[in-house]
Amino acid sequence: MKVEKGDVIRLHYIGKVKETGEIFDTTYEDVAKDAGIYNPKGVYGPVPIAVGAGHVISGLDKRLIGLEVGKKYTIEVPPEEGFGVRDPRLIKVFTLGQFRKQGIVPFPGLEIEVTTDDGRKLKGRVLTVSGGRVRVDFNHPLAGKTLIYEVEIVEKVEDPIEKIKALIELRLPMIDTKDVMIEVGEKDVKIDFTRVEIDPKTLILGEILLESDIKFIGYEKVEFKPTVEELLKPRDQVSESESEEVKKEEKENEDGNREQTQSS
Structure with missing residues (x-):
């Protein structure tokens, strides 16, 4: 095979x-433990x-096509299809004072994160500290x-569900799929997350990514419950129907209180 x-597959690898x-x-x-890269919060397994x-x-992705299930392979990926070639323009020089203003004492190997003028966050590693200059x-x-x-x-996963x-599992690994209701039609998918306890922001991102993934494997329409729009709604904002129910209940209580007053 x-x-x-x-195709949706489960893959083991060592990079x-x-x-x-x-x-x-x-x-x-x-292997992660032996290599000293084990992450206690990580998810291991295929x-x-x-x-x-x-x-x-990309270099690994395209080389998976044509491989057989159950077999082991060694794949070589060149830099341009991996994490890119080194760009000398991405080596920047800062003054030592710029670091000190932020309470940072730079040293070779220190990993830092800076925000660019356009709001992008870049992660870097200090190369040298010399003559009041810091190369990152x-x-x-x-x-x-x-x-x-x-x-x-x-x-190779064959069953649609x-x-x-x-x-x-890929996009929201913290979720137990037993708590998720899934319906799969010929060209549409419905996913119900209402029984899942998860941070709304995490779920919003998960739904956006899932929709892209599901359409990639051939489906045309994806529906989520709750929807991204519902998740974006402020927690203290209720729907019109909920508001009407509240008003109705308040009116019934007022009428009841008025009747009790009159009878007394």
């Missing part, structure tokens, strides 16, 4: 830097993706590196 573009053999990412918990949707770096590299740490991925296609569950 070979993988095709648009290494070719030149050094350094492991920078993996879906295996034990990761679900839609092939070709950009859920992994805003290239991705793996820019310019050739990458090696050891991959295994664990599963399970495909949607896999994509929810």
Whole structure:
């Protein structure tokens, strides 16, 4: 069974830097611990993706097409299809005073984040501190590196409901899909998150990404409950119908109180 573009699969991988053999990412918990990159808040195990949707770096994504389920492969990804080539324009020089004003003592290797004039946030790493000048590299740490991925296609998901569950697992891993109601038609999908306890902002982003993913695998219409519009509504804002119910209840209480007063 070979993988095709648009398939939903579960993938195990180990990502290494070719030149050094350094492991920078993996879906295996034990490998992450041994490599010193274990994240206690991370989710380990075969990761679900839609092939070709950009859920992994482009050089790996396109090389998954044609692979067979259950087999292991070693894939080489050049820098331009990985994290990009190094751009010397992304090495910036700051004054030591600019750091001190923010209470930061810079040193080589220090990771920082700055906000650009247009509001973008860039992460960088201090290269040198010398003569009152601080050189910071805003290239991705793996820019310019050739990458090696050891991959295994664990599963090709065929059932329509399970495909949607896999994509929810990818975009909203903190959600238990048992609490999600899913309906799948020939060209439409309905997803009900009303039983799920989750931060509205997180759910809004998840729904936006899920809609894109679900349409990528071939569906034309995606409906969510609650909708993004409902989630964006202020918590203290009630719908017109709810407001009418409140007014009706208040009027009934006033009438009841008036009758009691008159009878007494």
